[in-house]
Structures are given as structure tokens and as C-alpha cells.
Amino acid sequence: MGNAEREDAYAPPVSVESVHRVAVPPPQPFVKSFANTLKETLMPDDPLRQFKNQSPRRKLVLGLQYVFPILEWGSKYSLAYFKSDLIAGITIASLAIPQGISYAKLANLPPILGLYSSFIPPLIYAVMGSSRDLAVGTVAVASLLTASMLGSEVNAAENPTLYLHLAFTATFFAGLFETALGVFRLGFIVDFLSHATIVGFMAGAATVVILQQLKGILGLDRFTHATDVVSVMKSVFSQTHQWRWESAVLGIAFLFFLMLARFLSQRRKNLFWISAMAPLTTVILGTLLVYFTHAEKHGVQVIGELKKGLNPPSIMDLNFGSAYLTLAIKTGIVTGVLALAEGIAVGRSFAMFKNYNIDGNKEMIAFGMMNIVGSCTSCYLTTGPFSRSAVNFNAGCKTAVSNIVMAFAVMVTLLVLTPLFYYTPTVVLSAIIIAAMLGLIDYNAAIHLWHVDKFDFFVCISAYIGVVFGSVTVGLVTAVGLSLLRVLLFVARPRTLVLGNLPDTKIYRNVEQYPKTDSVPGILILDIGAPIYFANASYLRERILRWIDDEEDKLKDSGETSLQYLILDMGAVGNIDTSGISMLEELKKNADRRDLKFVLVNPGAEVMKKMSKSKLIETIGQDWIFLTVGEAVGACKYMLHSYKPKSDIDSV
Incomplete structure (x- = not known):
């Protein structure tokens, strides 16, 4: 046949x-097929849909509301909302002021920059952001990463002016990168930071930050610029003859107070304000203690003089022409991606509780613009930190007006209250940072990863070990590399x-x-x-x-x-x-x-x-x-x- x-x-x-x-x-x-594919890739939510069959005037209004969400919800704003936002704004300001000063020192920047960064960026976000609950400010991990990456080539103590200018320049490029991701709808790049990566990286970074605070707790003048645990512990135990028991006692006492306040707030949700007010309370108590006992003469280090006045312009300080431009760009991109991942994740988490949606690409544009403007007004990198946003949420905020209230509270501090921080002991700032960082070590999440997915647990632990024993950059690259390897394995096998x-x-x-x-x-x-x-x-x-x-x-x-x-x-x-x-x-x-x-x-x-x-x-x-x-x-x-x-x- x-x-x-x-x-x-x-x-x-x-x-x-x-x-x-x-x-x-x-x-x-081909053109139509390519356009459809591109649209599905970059615009799965079809943001242009709302403009269909609308008059030119209506399209203009919708366009302005898309870029500036405050125009949409602002017309419906009420006095009842303002009362809630006023309480929330004052509450988060009490947390933002000590945290801002603490995190600026963590980034090896002048403490006043922490207050500057809690004034202008929140105002920009209130106009352009789509989250009702996000509270804008500096974060410890990004501050540490800034210090680690810039400090690898420029010593902040020996060349403070260059270091400061590079920090502003890195913030500018972080904002530019974030804005570009939002405009071109490339937010999926941030998705390569998997949940397991973030859990391990945050825990590792928190561990490193806590170890770095031993300098303040023990009252040491000189300390290693490296972030790995071996270098830090070597620096600590090689200076045992310089340990100050007065500083250590104060640090442990304030840390105990902060942890007790957190414990009480976690036991009863209606007592959230105790944990929120605790950092500012420790600053006030520590300042009064040093002032009346003259502890600064007995080895307790103090902040010293802070400049009065609002943010000075820094646009002329942006360093585009030096040999360190590549360093600033690299620092900006790495810290910018990390800030985006944290800010968007936090915003989506609280939006889920209140049953509303936030647009990730609009958030990127908002973060980008507040960092671009911030870099021109003496601010360094800001995002939506979890601790501050949680306080904002628990305080009953209704809209982003709580950020405006917080900004004005910081403005009053800058204009009137900065001289009061002269006698604030740095050990208090170290205690505040340690208390905040302990909350980022989520061992329950790691245990959950072990039970659900062993490879994710391996990614998490690799990120943690990379950060703690290598550097922040090594840990981040290792974890992202392992996550990408898993994606490739899914595709290839x-x-x-x-x-x-x-x-x-x-x-x-x-x-x-x-x-x-x-x-x-x-x-x-x-x-x-x-x-x-x-x-x-x-x-x-x-x-x-x-x-x-x-x-x-x-x-x-x-x-x-x-x-x-x-x-x-x-x-x-x-x-x-x-x-x-x-x-x-x-x-x-x-x-x-x-x-x-x-x-x-x-x-x-x-x-x-x-x-x-x-x-x-x-x-x-x-x-x-x-x-x-x-x-x-x-x-x-x-x-x-x-x-x-x-x-x-x-x-x-």
C-alpha cells in the first residue's frame, strides 16, 4: 500500500x-499586531480606556486627575476627613522627626537632612501619589545602602562636601530612574525582587544596621566603614578600652523603653500611639537628661547644633561632571529600585485593607518626582517606609493630607525647634534605629518560606548571608541572581x-x-x-x-x-x-x-x-x-x- x-x-x-x-x-x-503586543506588555490595565468617547474638555480633566490624583479626591474632601488626617499627621510627625535625624546619621549625612527630607517630599507625594495611607520619609535600609555604596569611594568624614553632593546626585538619578519606569510603564522590573528576596535582604540589612549602632551605644569615636559582620565585630572588640559605660547604660535603658512601648502597642491595637510617640519621648527624655546632668562632658556624644530654617536649594550642588558620576548613577539606580519595591509593596498592603487599588506606575512617577524635587532642595532618598505608614494607618488617616500635616509639623520644627536638639544624645538615635530594625527581621516569614517552598527559603537565606557576611550590594545581587536563575529554570526546564x-x-x-x-x-x-x-x-x-x-x-x-x-x-x-x-x-x-x-x-x-x-x-x-x-x-x-x-x- x-x-x-x-x-x-x-x-x-x-x-x-x-x-x-x-x-x-x-x-x-504587522504594525497592528506589534502594537497590540506592546500594549498588553506595558499597559495590561489599559490606562487610556477612561479617555475613550470623552470630550476634549473632559479628557483634559481626566488627564490632570491621572497625573495629580489630589484633584480627584480633593473635591470630595470634608471636615470629618481633615480631623482624622490632622491626628494622623501629628502622630506620624512625632515619629518622623527622630527617625529622620537617626536615618540621616546612618547615611553619614548631616542630621538636619533627615528633617529636610520629611518636609518637601511628603508635599509632592500628597499631590501626585495614589495611596491614602502611605507616609513618606527616609528609610534605614536605603540610608545604609547610600552610606555603603558612596562610602566605598568617598570618605564622608574626610570629604563631607563631596559626599553630600554625591548623595544629592544619587537621589536625583534615583528619582529620574523611578519616573522613567513609571512613564514607560516598566514597573515589572521591580517584580524581580521576589518576596523571598525582600524578606532575606531586609532581615540582613536590619542585622547590619543594628550592628552598626554599636558605635553609638558604646560611645566609640572611630568605627569601620565596612558593613559585614566580621569587620564590624573586629572594630568593636579592638576598641574595648574606649567603651563608655555611661553611653551603654543609656542606650540599653532607652532601647528597653522603646521595645516595651512596641510590646504594649502590639498587645492592644488601640494603643498604637504609645509606640508612635515613644521615639520622640526618648529624644525629649534623653535631651533633658543630658542637659541637666552635663553627660556630654562624661563621654555621652550629642547631636550638636542643627541649622534653623527651611530647606536650602541644592540644585547647584548636583555633581554631573566629576569622576564620581558613575558612582552616583549606580547608587541612585540601586537605592531607587529598592525604595520602589518597599514603597509600592507597603502601599498595596494597606490599600488591600481598605479595599481600594493603587496604580503602581503612578506611584513610581510620584516617588520619582518627589526625589527629583527633593534632590534640588537638600533632601536625600525617600519612599514610603512600613513603620511610618503603619502608624499613619492605625491613626485613622483618610487621605494623603496626613502627609501635608506631617510636613507642616516638620516645618515648624525646622523654623523654631531645631536648637532644642543640641543636647540630644546620639545613643538615643541608635536605640531608635535598633528598635525599628528589630521589626524588619521577620523570622516567621522565613519559617513560612521553608514550609511552602524550599528554593524560596534558600533565596531568602542567601540574601541574608550575602548582606551580613558580604555587603548590602552583594546580598542584593546574590538574591536577585538566584531569583532570575529560578525563572530561567522554569523557562528552560x-x-x-x-x-x-x-x-x-x-x-x-x-x-x-x-x-x-x-x-x-x-x-x-x-x-x-x-x-x-x-x-x-x-x-x-x-x-x-x-x-x-x-x-x-x-x-x-x-x-x-x-x-x-x-x-x-x-x-x-x-x-x-x-x-x-x-x-x-x-x-x-x-x-x-x-x-x-x-x-x-x-x-x-x-x-x-x-x-x-x-x-x-x-x-x-x-x-x-x-x-x-x-x-x-x-x-x-x-x-x-x-x-x-x-x-x-x-x-x-
């Missing part, structure tokens, strides 16, 4: 022609599963997940669980051929019907490239050599388009591409019972 006659003998019978067929999508012009029939149904599922499924004699059904690209085409070919060999060996040992049909369920194959097409062609040829009929089920639209253009559909046969596994198995069963095996036909 000739080849043509043999193929006709195995064409699906007329009774099977009524099954549903997989359609090839109609051709689209997709799962292929054998499907079986659930008894008394036409449903086919994974035989490992559903052990009671029945195999179909003479038919091997495989499910491909990912798009087919050049990175996984060879692997899939080898894996499918091995499945065929295993199935043939099993049937041979059991004496059952020999393998006649190979069915590939491609429902999860959303796309395919030319390497994938070549792989399917090779599988078809291999199946022909083995006297197997090659059957496809439910290829996606993109897959059908490319198979059509490559003539693969003609090679396989349109009649052997089915919409469901059930229909494919039905056709194959019909053939098995209606026609002789190919070996019998060949012998005729």
Missing part, C-alpha cells in the same frame, strides 16, 4: 468530523506530565496528582506546561522522546496494545518560536519513524499562526489538531477499533 493510501486509511472518519476544530486566527497587519482519564468522565488530568486516573491503551497523552522557546526546545524534545520510550517499554512488558498515538496537550503553550516549530517538526518525523500518529490539542492563537506560516499544520494535518483532549482521544479510540494497526496494513 502506498504512503498516500496509508494516510487516507488513518484519516479521521466522517463521524469524527463533527468535533470542534482549532482555528487559525485571521492575519493581522518546563514540566511535562502524563495525563490519564478520570473514571466515568471525559476529563484528563495528571496521573501523579490523580492516581485513580485510567490510562488509555495505545495512546500516550502528554501535557506541556510552558511556552516553547529556543531555551527549552531541545529539553522538551528529549523529555518527550523519553516518555515515548518509557511508555513503549511498559506496554511491551505488560503485553498490552502497542503504542499507536502520541497526543500533546498544548493548552499551556501560549507562544512558540522558530526553535519550537523545528522541535515539533522533529517530533513529527520521529513519530513517523516509530509508526506513531502525532496529534496536537488546543494550541493557542500565536502557536496556530506560526504553525500555519511554517506549513507545520499541513505536515501534521488539520484533521489531527483537536480542541480538547477528550475529542482527540475519542478520535484515536475510533481509529484503534475501526482500522488495523499499521503493521498489519504494511503487510498487506
Whole structure:
């Protein structure tokens, strides 16, 4: 019998022609197809939808509201909202003032910059941000990262002016990068910082920050600029003769007070204000204690003089022409991405509690603009820290007006109260930082990762170890690298599963997940669980051929019907490239050599388009591409019972 006659003998019978067929999508012009793909990639939420069928005037109003969300909710603002925002704003100001001073010192910057950074950026965010609960300010991890990266090449103590200018320049580039991500809707870049990465990185950074505060707790004048635990502990124990017991006693006492306040606030949610007011209370108590006891003359270090007045302009201090420009850009991008990840995650968390949505790309633009403006007004990097936002949320804020109230409270401090901080002991700032950082070490999250996903736990621990024993940058790069490796493994080594029939149904599922499924004699059904690209085409070919060999060996040992049909369920194959097409062609040829009929089920639209253009559909046969596994198995069963095996036909 000739080849043509043999193929006709195995064409699906007329009774099977009524099954549903997989359609090839109609051709689209390249420009339109590319535009649709780009839109789905960059604008899955379709932000332009609201402008459709609107008058030019209405489009202008909607556009302004999109860029400045305050125009949308501001018209509905009420006195009742203001009362809640006023209380929340004053409450977070009591936390922002001591934290701002503390984190600025952590970044090796003048303490006054912490107050500057709590004045201008919150005002910008209140106008452009979409979160009602986010409280803007500096964060410890970004401050540490700034000190670590800039301090690797510029000594803040020896060249404070250059260091300060580089901090402003890094903030500018962080804002520029954040704004660009939002404008071009590239926020998915931040998604490469997985949950496991952030848990491990934050815990490691918090550990490093706590160890760095031993300088303040022990009253040491000189300390290592390195952040790894070995260097820090060596610096601490090599100066035991300079430890100040007065400073240590004060630090431990204030830290105990702060932890007690946090414990009480966690036990009863209505006492949140105790934890919020505790940092400012410790500053006041510490300042009064030093003032009346003259402890500064007995080894207790104090902040010293803080300049009165509002933020001076710093636009002329941006350093674009020096040899350190690359350092500033690198620092800005790394700290900017980290600040975005934390700010957006915090904003989304609290939005979920109040059942509203925030636009991640709008948040990026808001963060970017507040850092660009901040870099020109003597501020360094700001975002939405969790601790401050949690206080804002618990205090009952209604809108971003709470940020405006906080900014004005900081403004009053800058204009009137800065001289009062002269006698504030630095050990108090160290205690405030340690108390805040202990909350970032989330060991429960690490335990949860261990129970749910061992690889994620490994990523988390790698980030932690990298930060603690290497550096902040090493830990971040290690964790992101491992996360990307996992993504590549998912793409390069997709799962292929054998499907079986659930008894008394036409449903086919994974035989490992559903052990009671029945195999179909003479038919091997495989499910491909990912798009087919050049990175996984060879692997899939080898894996499918091995499945065929295993199935043939099993049937041979059991004496059952020999393998006649190979069915590939491609429902999860959303796309395919030319390497994938070549792989399917090779599988078809291999199946022909083995006297197997090659059957496809439910290829996606993109897959059908490319198979059509490559003539693969003609090679396989349109009649052997089915919409469901059930229909494919039905056709194959019909053939098995209606026609002789190919070996019998060949012998005729």
C-alpha cells in the first residue's frame, strides 16, 4: 500500500468530523499586531480606556486627575476627613522627626537632612501619589545602602562636601530612574525582587544596621566603614578600652523603653500611639537628661547644633561632571529600585485593607518626582517606609493630607525647634534605629518560606548571608541572581506530565496528582506546561522522546496494545518560536519513524499562526489538531477499533 493510501486509511472518519476544530486566527497587519503586543506588555490595565468617547474638555480633566490624583479626591474632601488626617499627621510627625535625624546619621549625612527630607517630599507625594495611607520619609535600609555604596569611594568624614553632593546626585538619578519606569510603564522590573528576596535582604540589612549602632551605644569615636559582620565585630572588640559605660547604660535603658512601648502597642491595637510617640519621648527624655546632668562632658556624644530654617536649594550642588558620576548613577539606580519595591509593596498592603487599588506606575512617577524635587532642595532618598505608614494607618488617616500635616509639623520644627536638639544624645538615635530594625527581621516569614517552598527559603537565606557576611550590594545581587536563575529554570526546564482519564468522565488530568486516573491503551497523552522557546526546545524534545520510550517499554512488558498515538496537550503553550516549530517538526518525523500518529490539542492563537506560516499544520494535518483532549482521544479510540494497526496494513 502506498504512503498516500496509508494516510487516507488513518484519516479521521466522517463521524469524527463533527468535533470542534482549532482555528487559525485571521492575519493581522504587522504594525497592528506589534502594537497590540506592546500594549498588553506595558499597559495590561489599559490606562487610556477612561479617555475613550470623552470630550476634549473632559479628557483634559481626566488627564490632570491621572497625573495629580489630589484633584480627584480633593473635591470630595470634608471636615470629618481633615480631623482624622490632622491626628494622623501629628502622630506620624512625632515619629518622623527622630527617625529622620537617626536615618540621616546612618547615611553619614548631616542630621538636619533627615528633617529636610520629611518636609518637601511628603508635599509632592500628597499631590501626585495614589495611596491614602502611605507616609513618606527616609528609610534605614536605603540610608545604609547610600552610606555603603558612596562610602566605598568617598570618605564622608574626610570629604563631607563631596559626599553630600554625591548623595544629592544619587537621589536625583534615583528619582529620574523611578519616573522613567513609571512613564514607560516598566514597573515589572521591580517584580524581580521576589518576596523571598525582600524578606532575606531586609532581615540582613536590619542585622547590619543594628550592628552598626554599636558605635553609638558604646560611645566609640572611630568605627569601620565596612558593613559585614566580621569587620564590624573586629572594630568593636579592638576598641574595648574606649567603651563608655555611661553611653551603654543609656542606650540599653532607652532601647528597653522603646521595645516595651512596641510590646504594649502590639498587645492592644488601640494603643498604637504609645509606640508612635515613644521615639520622640526618648529624644525629649534623653535631651533633658543630658542637659541637666552635663553627660556630654562624661563621654555621652550629642547631636550638636542643627541649622534653623527651611530647606536650602541644592540644585547647584548636583555633581554631573566629576569622576564620581558613575558612582552616583549606580547608587541612585540601586537605592531607587529598592525604595520602589518597599514603597509600592507597603502601599498595596494597606490599600488591600481598605479595599481600594493603587496604580503602581503612578506611584513610581510620584516617588520619582518627589526625589527629583527633593534632590534640588537638600533632601536625600525617600519612599514610603512600613513603620511610618503603619502608624499613619492605625491613626485613622483618610487621605494623603496626613502627609501635608506631617510636613507642616516638620516645618515648624525646622523654623523654631531645631536648637532644642543640641543636647540630644546620639545613643538615643541608635536605640531608635535598633528598635525599628528589630521589626524588619521577620523570622516567621522565613519559617513560612521553608514550609511552602524550599528554593524560596534558600533565596531568602542567601540574601541574608550575602548582606551580613558580604555587603548590602552583594546580598542584593546574590538574591536577585538566584531569583532570575529560578525563572530561567522554569523557562528552560518546563514540566511535562502524563495525563490519564478520570473514571466515568471525559476529563484528563495528571496521573501523579490523580492516581485513580485510567490510562488509555495505545495512546500516550502528554501535557506541556510552558511556552516553547529556543531555551527549552531541545529539553522538551528529549523529555518527550523519553516518555515515548518509557511508555513503549511498559506496554511491551505488560503485553498490552502497542503504542499507536502520541497526543500533546498544548493548552499551556501560549507562544512558540522558530526553535519550537523545528522541535515539533522533529517530533513529527520521529513519530513517523516509530509508526506513531502525532496529534496536537488546543494550541493557542500565536502557536496556530506560526504553525500555519511554517506549513507545520499541513505536515501534521488539520484533521489531527483537536480542541480538547477528550475529542482527540475519542478520535484515536475510533481509529484503534475501526482500522488495523499499521503493521498489519504494511503487510498487506
